[in-house]
Amino acid sequence: MDVQIDRVNAFIRKHQNQKKAxxxxxxxxQAEYSFLPQEALRQVARSVGLPLIDVVGVATFFRAFSLKPRGRHVVTVCxxxxxxxxxxxxxxxxxxxxxxxxxGETTPDRKFTLETVACLGCCAIGPVVVVDGDFHAQTSTRKVAAIIKQYGKK
Ligand code: FES
Known part of the structure:
Protein backbone atom coordinates (compact mmCIF):
# COMPACT_ATOMS: atom_id res chain seq x y z
CA MET A 1 0.00 0.00 0.00
CA ASP A 2 1.39 3.33 -1.10
CA VAL A 3 0.74 5.91 1.58
CA GLN A 4 0.88 9.50 0.40
CA ILE A 5 2.29 11.35 3.38
CA ASP A 6 1.13 14.70 1.94
CA ARG A 7 -2.42 13.41 2.02
CA VAL A 8 -2.03 12.24 5.63
CA ASN A 9 -0.50 15.60 6.54
CA ALA A 10 -3.51 17.37 5.01
CA PHE A 11 -5.84 15.44 7.35
CA ILE A 12 -3.63 16.31 10.31
CA ARG A 13 -3.51 20.01 9.35
CA LYS A 14 -7.30 20.06 8.91
CA HIS A 15 -7.49 19.27 12.63
CA GLN A 16 -4.70 21.71 13.58
CA ASN A 17 -2.30 18.91 14.64
CA GLN A 18 -4.37 18.53 17.80
CA LYS A 19 -4.08 15.50 20.03
CA LYS A 20 -7.72 15.83 20.98
CA ALA A 21 -8.65 15.41 17.31
CA GLN A 30 -9.34 5.25 7.33
CA ALA A 31 -11.86 6.82 4.92
CA GLU A 32 -9.00 7.42 2.47
CA TYR A 33 -7.33 3.98 2.67
CA SER A 34 -10.14 1.85 4.12
CA PHE A 35 -7.72 0.90 6.92
CA LEU A 36 -4.96 2.53 8.97
CA PRO A 37 -1.57 1.87 7.36
CA GLN A 38 1.43 1.72 9.75
CA GLU A 39 3.18 4.55 7.94
CA ALA A 40 0.19 6.83 8.36
CA LEU A 41 -0.06 5.98 12.08
CA ARG A 42 3.60 6.89 12.54
CA GLN A 43 3.09 10.23 10.78
CA VAL A 44 0.00 11.02 12.85
CA ALA A 45 1.85 10.18 16.09
CA ARG A 46 4.80 12.43 15.13
CA SER A 47 2.61 15.32 14.07
CA VAL A 48 0.27 15.44 17.04
CA GLY A 49 3.08 14.70 19.51
CA LEU A 50 1.86 11.37 20.88
CA PRO A 51 3.84 8.14 21.32
CA LEU A 52 3.07 5.68 18.51
CA ILE A 53 1.88 3.16 21.08
CA ASP A 54 -0.90 5.55 22.18
CA VAL A 55 -2.05 6.09 18.61
CA VAL A 56 -2.03 2.33 17.95
CA GLY A 57 -3.91 1.86 21.24
CA VAL A 58 -6.74 4.11 20.02
CA ALA A 59 -6.68 2.48 16.58
CA THR A 60 -7.11 -0.98 18.09
CA PHE A 61 -9.65 0.03 20.74
CA PHE A 62 -12.37 1.15 18.35
CA ARG A 63 -13.97 -1.52 16.22
CA ALA A 64 -14.56 0.99 13.44
CA PHE A 65 -10.81 1.15 12.82
CA SER A 66 -8.82 -1.55 11.11
CA LEU A 67 -5.05 -2.07 10.95
CA LYS A 68 -5.44 -4.49 8.07
CA PRO A 69 -6.59 -3.61 4.56
CA ARG A 70 -10.33 -3.94 4.21
CA GLY A 71 -12.47 -4.58 1.21
CA ARG A 72 -14.71 -2.04 -0.48
CA HIS A 73 -17.67 -3.84 1.08
CA VAL A 74 -17.80 -5.12 4.65
CA VAL A 75 -20.07 -8.13 5.20
CA THR A 76 -20.92 -8.64 8.87
CA VAL A 77 -22.68 -11.87 9.82
CA CYS A 78 -24.33 -11.86 13.23
CA GLY A 104 -11.53 -11.05 9.62
CA GLU A 105 -10.19 -11.63 6.11
CA THR A 106 -10.45 -9.72 2.87
CA THR A 107 -10.78 -11.17 -0.62
CA PRO A 108 -7.63 -10.83 -2.76
CA ASP A 109 -9.43 -8.38 -5.09
CA ARG A 110 -10.16 -6.20 -2.01
CA LYS A 111 -13.89 -6.23 -2.80
CA PHE A 112 -15.17 -7.89 0.39
CA THR A 113 -14.14 -8.15 4.02
CA LEU A 114 -15.98 -10.78 6.04
CA GLU A 115 -16.65 -10.15 9.73
CA THR A 116 -18.79 -11.47 12.54
CA VAL A 117 -20.40 -9.61 15.41
CA ALA A 118 -21.83 -10.85 18.71
CA CYS A 119 -25.32 -9.29 18.35
CA LEU A 120 -26.64 -6.44 16.26
CA GLY A 121 -29.51 -5.72 18.63
CA CYS A 122 -32.28 -6.66 16.21
CA CYS A 123 -32.64 -10.34 17.07
CA ALA A 124 -36.33 -10.49 16.02
CA ILE A 125 -35.39 -10.14 12.34
CA GLY A 126 -32.54 -12.68 12.42
CA PRO A 127 -30.55 -14.21 11.06
CA VAL A 128 -29.09 -10.82 10.20
CA VAL A 129 -26.32 -9.89 7.81
CA VAL A 130 -25.17 -6.29 7.43
CA VAL A 131 -23.37 -5.11 4.32
CA ASP A 132 -21.95 -1.58 4.37
CA GLY A 133 -24.54 -0.61 6.97
CA ASP A 134 -27.53 -2.14 5.08
CA PHE A 135 -29.42 -4.69 7.15
CA HIS A 136 -30.48 -7.92 5.46
CA ALA A 137 -33.15 -9.54 7.61
CA GLN A 138 -34.11 -13.22 7.78
CA THR A 139 -31.17 -14.18 5.66
CA SER A 140 -30.66 -17.75 4.53
CA THR A 141 -27.90 -19.64 2.74
CA ARG A 142 -29.94 -19.31 -0.46
CA LYS A 143 -29.73 -15.50 -0.28
CA VAL A 144 -25.94 -15.37 0.06
CA ALA A 145 -25.16 -15.48 -3.67
CA ALA A 146 -27.65 -12.69 -4.40
CA ILE A 147 -26.18 -10.48 -1.66
CA ILE A 148 -22.64 -10.98 -2.97
CA LYS A 149 -23.82 -10.28 -6.52
CA GLN A 150 -25.69 -7.12 -5.46
CA TYR A 151 -22.62 -5.54 -3.83
CA GLY A 152 -20.04 -7.10 -6.12
CA LYS A 153 -21.32 -4.90 -8.95
CA LYS A 154 -20.61 -1.69 -7.01
S1 FES B 1 -28.38 -12.29 17.84
FE1 FES B 1 -28.29 -11.49 15.83
S2 FES B 1 -29.20 -9.55 16.05
FE2 FES B 1 -29.15 -10.32 18.07
Whole structure:
Protein backbone atom coordinates (compact mmCIF):
# COMPACT_ATOMS: atom_id res chain seq x y z
CA MET A 1 0.00 0.00 0.00
CA ASP A 2 1.39 3.33 -1.10
CA VAL A 3 0.74 5.91 1.58
CA GLN A 4 0.88 9.50 0.40
CA ILE A 5 2.29 11.35 3.38
CA ASP A 6 1.13 14.70 1.94
CA ARG A 7 -2.42 13.41 2.02
CA VAL A 8 -2.03 12.24 5.63
CA ASN A 9 -0.50 15.60 6.54
CA ALA A 10 -3.51 17.37 5.01
CA PHE A 11 -5.84 15.44 7.35
CA ILE A 12 -3.63 16.31 10.31
CA ARG A 13 -3.51 20.01 9.35
CA LYS A 14 -7.30 20.06 8.91
CA HIS A 15 -7.49 19.27 12.63
CA GLN A 16 -4.70 21.71 13.58
CA ASN A 17 -2.30 18.91 14.64
CA GLN A 18 -4.37 18.53 17.80
CA LYS A 19 -4.08 15.50 20.03
CA LYS A 20 -7.72 15.83 20.98
CA ALA A 21 -8.65 15.41 17.31
CA UNK A 22 -6.83 12.07 17.07
CA UNK A 23 -9.99 10.04 16.44
CA UNK A 24 -11.19 12.47 13.75
CA UNK A 25 -7.76 12.32 12.05
CA UNK A 26 -7.79 8.51 12.14
CA UNK A 27 -11.33 8.52 10.70
CA UNK A 28 -10.11 10.64 7.78
CA UNK A 29 -7.13 8.32 7.19
CA GLN A 30 -9.34 5.25 7.33
CA ALA A 31 -11.86 6.82 4.92
CA GLU A 32 -9.00 7.42 2.47
CA TYR A 33 -7.33 3.98 2.67
CA SER A 34 -10.14 1.85 4.12
CA PHE A 35 -7.72 0.90 6.92
CA LEU A 36 -4.96 2.53 8.97
CA PRO A 37 -1.57 1.87 7.36
CA GLN A 38 1.43 1.72 9.75
CA GLU A 39 3.18 4.55 7.94
CA ALA A 40 0.19 6.83 8.36
CA LEU A 41 -0.06 5.98 12.08
CA ARG A 42 3.60 6.89 12.54
CA GLN A 43 3.09 10.23 10.78
CA VAL A 44 0.00 11.02 12.85
CA ALA A 45 1.85 10.18 16.09
CA ARG A 46 4.80 12.43 15.13
CA SER A 47 2.61 15.32 14.07
CA VAL A 48 0.27 15.44 17.04
CA GLY A 49 3.08 14.70 19.51
CA LEU A 50 1.86 11.37 20.88
CA PRO A 51 3.84 8.14 21.32
CA LEU A 52 3.07 5.68 18.51
CA ILE A 53 1.88 3.16 21.08
CA ASP A 54 -0.90 5.55 22.18
CA VAL A 55 -2.05 6.09 18.61
CA VAL A 56 -2.03 2.33 17.95
CA GLY A 57 -3.91 1.86 21.24
CA VAL A 58 -6.74 4.11 20.02
CA ALA A 59 -6.68 2.48 16.58
CA THR A 60 -7.11 -0.98 18.09
CA PHE A 61 -9.65 0.03 20.74
CA PHE A 62 -12.37 1.15 18.35
CA ARG A 63 -13.97 -1.52 16.22
CA ALA A 64 -14.56 0.99 13.44
CA PHE A 65 -10.81 1.15 12.82
CA SER A 66 -8.82 -1.55 11.11
CA LEU A 67 -5.05 -2.07 10.95
CA LYS A 68 -5.44 -4.49 8.07
CA PRO A 69 -6.59 -3.61 4.56
CA ARG A 70 -10.33 -3.94 4.21
CA GLY A 71 -12.47 -4.58 1.21
CA ARG A 72 -14.71 -2.04 -0.48
CA HIS A 73 -17.67 -3.84 1.08
CA VAL A 74 -17.80 -5.12 4.65
CA VAL A 75 -20.07 -8.13 5.20
CA THR A 76 -20.92 -8.64 8.87
CA VAL A 77 -22.68 -11.87 9.82
CA CYS A 78 -24.33 -11.86 13.23
CA UNK A 79 -23.16 -14.71 15.44
CA UNK A 80 -25.31 -13.79 18.44
CA UNK A 81 -27.42 -16.49 20.08
CA UNK A 82 -30.74 -15.64 18.40
CA UNK A 83 -29.17 -15.57 14.93
CA UNK A 84 -27.09 -18.65 15.77
CA UNK A 85 -30.13 -20.81 16.50
CA UNK A 86 -31.80 -19.65 13.27
CA UNK A 87 -28.90 -20.76 11.09
CA UNK A 88 -26.28 -18.01 11.42
CA UNK A 89 -23.33 -20.46 11.33
CA UNK A 90 -24.52 -22.00 8.04
CA UNK A 91 -24.87 -18.52 6.53
CA UNK A 92 -21.36 -17.62 7.67
CA UNK A 93 -20.06 -20.87 6.16
CA UNK A 94 -21.74 -20.05 2.86
CA UNK A 95 -20.16 -16.57 2.75
CA UNK A 96 -16.80 -18.18 3.58
CA UNK A 97 -17.25 -20.72 0.80
CA UNK A 98 -18.40 -18.24 -1.84
CA UNK A 99 -15.93 -15.48 -0.97
CA UNK A 100 -13.05 -17.86 -0.21
CA UNK A 101 -12.10 -16.04 3.01
CA UNK A 102 -12.74 -16.50 6.72
CA UNK A 103 -13.95 -13.98 9.30
CA GLY A 104 -11.53 -11.05 9.62
CA GLU A 105 -10.19 -11.63 6.11
CA THR A 106 -10.45 -9.72 2.87
CA THR A 107 -10.78 -11.17 -0.62
CA PRO A 108 -7.63 -10.83 -2.76
CA ASP A 109 -9.43 -8.38 -5.09
CA ARG A 110 -10.16 -6.20 -2.01
CA LYS A 111 -13.89 -6.23 -2.80
CA PHE A 112 -15.17 -7.89 0.39
CA THR A 113 -14.14 -8.15 4.02
CA LEU A 114 -15.98 -10.78 6.04
CA GLU A 115 -16.65 -10.15 9.73
CA THR A 116 -18.79 -11.47 12.54
CA VAL A 117 -20.40 -9.61 15.41
CA ALA A 118 -21.83 -10.85 18.71
CA CYS A 119 -25.32 -9.29 18.35
CA LEU A 120 -26.64 -6.44 16.26
CA GLY A 121 -29.51 -5.72 18.63
CA CYS A 122 -32.28 -6.66 16.21
CA CYS A 123 -32.64 -10.34 17.07
CA ALA A 124 -36.33 -10.49 16.02
CA ILE A 125 -35.39 -10.14 12.34
CA GLY A 126 -32.54 -12.68 12.42
CA PRO A 127 -30.55 -14.21 11.06
CA VAL A 128 -29.09 -10.82 10.20
CA VAL A 129 -26.32 -9.89 7.81
CA VAL A 130 -25.17 -6.29 7.43
CA VAL A 131 -23.37 -5.11 4.32
CA ASP A 132 -21.95 -1.58 4.37
CA GLY A 133 -24.54 -0.61 6.97
CA ASP A 134 -27.53 -2.14 5.08
CA PHE A 135 -29.42 -4.69 7.15
CA HIS A 136 -30.48 -7.92 5.46
CA ALA A 137 -33.15 -9.54 7.61
CA GLN A 138 -34.11 -13.22 7.78
CA THR A 139 -31.17 -14.18 5.66
CA SER A 140 -30.66 -17.75 4.53
CA THR A 141 -27.90 -19.64 2.74
CA ARG A 142 -29.94 -19.31 -0.46
CA LYS A 143 -29.73 -15.50 -0.28
CA VAL A 144 -25.94 -15.37 0.06
CA ALA A 145 -25.16 -15.48 -3.67
CA ALA A 146 -27.65 -12.69 -4.40
CA ILE A 147 -26.18 -10.48 -1.66
CA ILE A 148 -22.64 -10.98 -2.97
CA LYS A 149 -23.82 -10.28 -6.52
CA GLN A 150 -25.69 -7.12 -5.46
CA TYR A 151 -22.62 -5.54 -3.83
CA GLY A 152 -20.04 -7.10 -6.12
CA LYS A 153 -21.32 -4.90 -8.95
CA LYS A 154 -20.61 -1.69 -7.01
S1 FES B 1 -28.38 -12.29 17.84
FE1 FES B 1 -28.29 -11.49 15.83
S2 FES B 1 -29.20 -9.55 16.05
FE2 FES B 1 -29.15 -10.32 18.07
Missing amino acids: LIAILQDV SGTACHVRGGPKILEEFERQLGVGP
